[in-house]
Amino acid sequence: MKKVVKFGGSSLASAEQFTKVKDIICSDIDRRYVVPSAPGKRFSGDTKVTDMLYTCYAAAEQDEDFSDKLAKIQARYNEIINGLGLTLSLDTQFEEIASKFAAKAGKEYAASRGEYLNGIIMANYLGYEFVDAAEVIRFNHDGSFNAAVTNKIMSKRLEKVERAVIPGFFGAEEDGTIRTFSRGGSDITGSIVARAVNANLYENWTDVSGCMVADPRIIRNPEPITTITYKELRELSYMGASVLHEDAIFPVRQAGIPINIKNTNSPEDRGTMIVEKTCHVPKYTITGIAGKKDFVAINIEKDMMNAEIGFGRKVLEAFEKYGISFEHMPSGVDTMTVIVHQSEFEEKEQKVLTEIKHLVHPDVLDLEPDIALIAIVGRGMREARGTAGRIFSALAHAKVNVKMIDQGSSEINIIVGVKNSEFETAIKAIYDIFVVSQL
Ligand SMILES: Nc1ncnc2c1ncn2[C@@H]1O[C@H](COP(=O)(O)OP(=O)(O)O)[C@@H](O)[C@H]1O
Numbered sequence: 001m002k003k004v005v006k007f008g009g010s011s012l013a014s015a016e017q018f019t020k021v022k023d024i025i026c027s028d029i030d031r032r033y034v035v036p037s038a039p040g041k042r043f044s045g046d047t048k049v050t051d052m053l054y055t056c057y058a059a060a061e062q063d064e065d066f067s068d069k070l071a072k073i074q075a076r077y078n079e080i081i082n083g084l085g086l087t088l089s090l091d092t093q094f095e096e097i098a099s100k101f102a103a104k105a106g107k108e109y110a111a112s113r114g115e116y117l118n119g120i121i122m123a124n125y126l127g128y129e130f131v132d133a134a135e136v137i138r139f140n141h142d143g144s145f146n147a148a149v150t151n152k153i154m155s156k157r158l159e160k161v162e163r164a165v166i167p168g169f170f171g172a173e174e175d176g177t178i179r180t181f182s183r184g185g186s187d188i189t190g191s192i193v194a195r196a197v198n199a200n201l202y203e204n205w206t207d208v209s210g211c212m213v214a215d216p217r218i219i220r221n222p223e224p225i226t227t228i229t230y231k232e233l234r235e236l237s238y239m240g241a242s243v244l245h246e247d248a249i250f251p252v253r254q255a256g257i258p259i260n261i262k263n264t265n266s267p268e269d270r271g272t273m274i275v276e277k278t279c280h281v282p283k284y285t286i287t288g289i290a291g292k293k294d295f296v297a298i299n300i301e302k303d304m305m306n307a308e309i310g311f312g313r314k315v316l317e318a319f320e321k322y323g324i325s326f327e328h329m330p331s332g333v334d335t336m337t338v339i340v341h342q343s344e345f346e347e348k349e350q351k352v353l354t355e356i357k358h359l360v361h362p363d364v365l366d367l368e369p370d371i372a373l374i375a376i377v378g379r380g381m382r383e384a385r386g387t388a389g390r391i392f393s394a395l396a397h398a399k400v401n402v403k404m405i406d407q408g409s410s411e412i413n414i415i416v417g418v419k420n421s422e423f424e425t426a427i428k429a430i431y432d433i434f435v436v437s438q439l
């Protein structure tokens with residue numbers, strides 16, 4: 001049996017956390033490939049090492065003195081090394097980092113050092129071989145991940161390595177230029193390693209006992225989800241369930257390797273199993289709820305829009321021209337709404353609006369900012385009647401005004417748009433109707 005174990009930043013924030021991690025790894029001989037993140041927050045209000053690195057590099061890029069900032073980062077690692085009683089020095093690595101920062105080696109190089117250094121400590125602490133992710137994870141020149149080449153190089157490199165530590169979050173282009181995944185990307189590395197070594201299980205260790213029905217920062221002690229499909233989890237993580245990166249399921253899904261989300265601080269808890277298919281009947285009609293704030297709705301109205309062939313394409317062309325991807329596009333006979341991320345749209349809004357006017361000459365063109373989207377996801381929703389009705393009556397009772405509704409054809413999710421300010425109330429109302437009232 002082979003297991004790949006990824007530990008998130010919260011599991012590796014201090015020497016005390018490292019000790020728990022070693023106990024977990026040593027309690028199962030199958031836990032052979034370890035993917036660490038950079039040290040995360042030790043307490044609420046603390047700063048993740050990745051964020052410290054971004055800030056430090058920003059100073060270097062401005063030709064400011066960054067030595068104090070870098071020294072604080074080194075102190076975080078030294079605290080761990082000393083706390084574990086290791087005879088390891090990262091002085092050489094920090095000298096190299098300082099000179100590369102001065103030479104402006106890039107933001108992605110800077111951020112990647114968090115995982116790189118933590119990987120060195122972890123390998124030393126466990127007595128496992130350190131395999132640099134730059135050697136085995138390949139990115140294309142445009143920054144996209146090259147799955148095929150990576151799988152080839154990595155499976156060959158790890159073929160004869162019994163136990164290894166591979167740092168998460170980064171890889172490199174063929175010429176050695178360091179590239180990173182988006183934030184939270186160590187989850188993706190874990191999945192890539194699991195596929196390359198053909199693991200039986202990918203364990204993702206974090207600070208919660210699995211994926212919960214709703215975000216524990218909004219719902220106090222939410223119900224855990226014991227089993228969820230890749231598809232459902234993808235919907236939830238894309239819509240804000242940050243416990244697993246939204247792209248982390250792809251490599252393991254192809255190989256049919258299940259993911260188990262587990263809690264480093266409570267290892268005996270079952271956590272959540274993420275699988276392709278399951279006969280496990282979900283406890284509730286819905287599997288989970290997740291959401292994100294800060295979208296903007298662009299409402300377009302034009303009489304006889306329905307008869308104008310190519311109308312939708314032209315509208316989307318305006319967004320495409322300025323590199324803005326759309327999230328949803330509910331429509332009526334003579335109306336169409338395009339929902340996009342406010343932060344992406346804001347700086348280009350006038351250009352996009354002018355383009356839409358020019359391309360389709362709408363009667364009305366309106367903007368509605370500060371919209372939150374909430375996804376209600378569940379494989380059980382297909383069979384259940386009246387799910388949408390229950391959602392809307394719960395929201396109406398909570399006096400939440402629904403701005404938009406979208407139901408995917410897969411029937412495993414319903415998306416509702418509400419005001420940012422009503423986001424938490426809406427999630428609580430939906431959680432209550434499907435979970436609390438069923439308990
Ligand atoms: N539905 C959810 N279930 C569990 N955790 C969630 C959910 N939605 C958001 N989270 C948040 O995800 C966090 C774990 O992810 P993350 O901070 O990336 O951990 P790590 O540092 O271990 O990678 C939890 O502490 C929790 O606040």
Ligand SMILES: N[C@@H](CC(=O)OP(=O)(O)O)C(=O)O
Pocket residue numbers: 007008009010037038040048050051114168169182183184185186187
């Ligand atoms: N350290 C990186 C990558 C990562 O995956 O971290 P974590 O496992 O702590 O979410 C980040 O902060 O984005």
